[in-house]
Amino acid sequence: MLARRTLLLAGLVISVLLGSLPASAAEWKPFTQAEFAAAQKNGKSILVDIFAAWCPICRAQNPILTQLTREPEFKDLVVFKIDFDTQKAEVRALKATQQSTLIAFKGEKETARSVGDTNPASIAELVKSAL
Template identity: 65%
Template sequence: MTMIRALFAGLVAIALLGSVPASAAEWKEFTPEALAAAQADGKPILVDVFAAWCSVCRAQNPILVKLTREPKYRDLVVFKADFDTQKDDLKALNVRSQSTLIVFKGGKELDRSAGDTSQISIEGMLDKTL
């Protein structure tokens, strides 16, 4: 009976681990210090500037979640920045509106968009970081 329980526990553990993408991008809260650290490490980076009330931001979110679960973005660091509460921090990035997406490779900005809800063009932006 103990062996059956151990086997069952092992199968449950495998099933649970299998449901979590092992190679998904890392999502973090935006801070200037965290961004600077990722840039210094030469990481591929996406800064997602959102506002809770923004319908475009709500449309972008499932696209970003889906794309960043793909194995090719496993090294991508995604910073979620709140447009309403982090305005001072975002000034350094010259962010003027919510629903802004900015991609970096290390310290170099590669592209940015505002209001884009096309999965194809968002994926194109993310691909620049590879």
């Protein structure tokens, strides 16, 4: 029962986070292994955002990412959000050890990774590495 409540709460948090995003050039999606693999196979520019609702660094990163992904140069970027607390297998598969991790990919190639970064300029460079 507790696990079910946790999943429902996580779903609500993800819905709120994704639903509160303004219209952007990039496409934001909850992370699923199937969609991530398809985006990689298709050579897409990808940003994976590993977040936790309780994390102050994640909350600081969100408006930076939102602003960046509004820019036309990121119109083909796919942003996948992974909930650090409820998607443990996915976090492990990406070899991430903590929330506030941002990982950029161009297709199947990882191009950059950061943990705990809240500097708009360096986050912009990380995202641009996926283009």
